[in-house]
Amino acid sequence: MPNTPQITRRELLRGAALVPVAGALAACATPASQPAPSSAAPAATSAANPFGVGDKPLEVWIFDGGFGQAYATDIHQPLFKSKYANVEIKHNSTKEITKVLQPRFAGGNPPEVIDNSGANFMDFGALSQDGQLQDLTPLLDAPSWDDPNVKVRDLLDPSVIDIGTYDGKFSVLGYVNYIHGIWYSQKVFDDNGWEIPKTWDAFLQLCETIKKSGEMAPFTYAGKHPQYLYEPLLTMAAKIGGNDVLVDIDNLEDGAWTAEPMLTAAEKWAEVGAKYLMQGTAGLDHVQTQTAQNKKQVAMLPCGSWLENEQKSTTPDDFAYAMFPIPDITSSDAMPYGTLHTQPGENFIVSAKSAHPQAGMEYLRAMLSKKAAGDFSELVTTVTTVKGASEGRDISPGVTSASKAVADAGENTVYYRWYTWYGPLNDEAKAATGQLMTGGLKPKAYLERMQKKADEIKNDSSITKYKR
Template sequence: MANTPLTRRELLRSAALAGMLLPAAGALSACATPAGDSGASQAPTAGATSAANPLGIPQDKPLEIVIFDGGLGEKYATDIHEPLFKSKHTGVEIKHSATKEIAKTLQPRFASGNPPEFVNNSGANAMDLGALAQDGQLYDLTALLDAPSWDDPNVKVRDTILPSAIELGTYGGTFNVLPYCNTVWGIWYSKKLFDEEGWQVPKTWAEFTGLLDTIKKQGRMAPFTYAGKHPFYIYETILTLAAKIGGVEVLKNIDNLQPGAWNAEPVITSATAWQEIGAKYLMEGTTGLDHIQTQLAHNKGQVAMLPNGSWVENEQKDTTPEGFTYAMFPLPDFTSSDAMPYGTVHSRPGEDYFVSAKSANPLAGVEYMRAMLSKDAAGRFMELVSTPTIVKGAGDGRRLTPGLESVAAALQQAGTNTTFFRFRQWYLPMHDEVAAATGQLMSGRLTPKQWADRIEKKAAEIKGDSSIVKFTRT
């Protein structure tokens, strides 16, 4: 009897001790550092294939879709793509979610080996595709390219999309990212304003600066602006003009981190030209304004033109005044001996989607992409969010907004004369350095030569850094 309280106390103590240690051990192993599970590699669990199900996806396993809730919203997924997928695979349950913070939401799931099947990796907080590719987290999408297209079983998916999309979606030799949209850059203006004022779209640099002078003299609005807080908007323009002057090689050298690529003459010429525009024609305060503020000023008629991508019309749809009539024009000829002809545009497949290699049901993710790439899905997407896609001819016969129509016309005019650069996605630290330096270039704190030297230094640093995986394009 005398022993009883003691044993009870001991029991309590050991229980408390166990209670202290066990959860601690459990919590530790579930913390930030990844634990075990390194191997789970690509294992396509293909079932029986059929005409309706050429990839042979299991009809009883769920498919998780994560959409970036940004400029494009999530409606296109819930209203167009998901129902279309379901129409052929009624048994597959779709778990849909949307977030503005892709990396924060998903990074822990990748680290713990439980990623969602399908990810729309986009926005300022997207995951680093280079890092994901390096770790074998991206599902090989070659099967998608070789699969019959959704619309016509006799045509492969590969032949229904822009070839540049395949190039851009290839990381480390494998096509494993699907860039769905086709973004086109140019100088945006209000067609209504230009028509009223009798201003012509400039085709040469002299016409361009002449137009800027006219607007400046008139004094009712500023001639030009760009999103000063995000100098990407203007370095994009500088690089596209450089490519137009010197040819596609100029940007390839830059992407391949060639020494001297930034000091090449076309790049310096272009930087000098835009720096001059910056010094003479910018809207007051431009360097401190972001894209929303400058676009709003544009809508309000405080500025005549700004460089932007084809998403702008959709992004501004709530603030664009009636009859504004967005339109864009390609960069004017710098001299008559430019390497690329008039009409050359920066056109680049973007808005990345991938299937997680280590997810439970990757094939369903691939099948979902196949649905996205149908003409019907792409066309309705284009109407809904005013953004062109990589699906050829998806806009045919659709009712397009004025801005989108001018984008389509510009693309048609450009034909094969398109350019793009890839270092922004490949080497984010380099993008940040180019952006920072370009901001300084535009405010006159760096000469074009100093600007180029600074970026050259960063490029050399990245090239010499063995911890960063290098990419090349040919």
């Protein structure tokens, strides 16, 4: 990458009024010369209206990605309107959250509710640092939409609160339980007699068998969005060396990126990149590579449990999506076979400086009802973070496979947070991982580059640091 002048986080925040280039994860803030308007004075609160929702409009922005936006317009918003008929809902969607909404934050008029997801999500750490995130702790302590005797916090997996806490405040709501793994067609595997590899040697042998068959390529990933590949790389490193590998990276520990488990993982995936990738992978996005799999042009790819819904328009009826975890790398892996990366995702925020944050929190409370969460799960074939919301629902093959993998993993699950804490580190990881997989960076140089960027962030006093 060309050398660029270094700027501090605060300078980045003050420059947020400029529309960012596509893909940037720049911070969002209200310039000092343009103070944000004060929040709406709340209406009277009650058990039925715990936040004091008034009559001002509610503006909602949805990331139009793997889950689409029908869940918002057809499930969540009608439920909210059933109680608050006088509140106008202004619904919007985009695939470019940062590019479209950063100027709104800079101008001091952010919308109330944002599904801050997708490849170009806004930098959560910068939003928190600049006071843009509404404290959602009152939401946790509010009565649930369905049952006034049950608090909202009692409906949520505890990891939602842990991962959504910034600077000691719960401010980011992960709505979907993202379950990551290697995805394939059960029909294709059955038709070819291919077995799920439980060791890395078996995985490479399977790749070789598929390659020699000439029927399809063994492996691909979203080349234009290399975070799809750094996910299995990091999960593999944690499996080899234990969960502390990821904790150290999150905490910006010295040498965390260049640790031995990370080097082993980088070497393993670089070999896949050199030998078994579908031709042209580097120039394709997630939909193109996933569609190639639907067309039986490639056998396997890494993704999360949103995949099935995202591809529903191109997936053959008998495709039968399924997933398997990262295979065992050595006989002395720190974590057992079945270890998974799973964590709350599809992150919703309420803008603290919006005109009607009370309505924003109430909108989230409606989303977290069992009916809304269950209807969501059924519509978009995935699992929410609301406990028991999918019980008795018609769940698809892919979600069934992913849910079984989570059950089999038990306590052997891992996650990481650096990519939402430090936007510039995420940008660096995407660029560097893409070069690793195309041979432009050797594994050791790849990790040294990542460590250098992590050290820059660690030593930049203008950036708020987070700890696990």
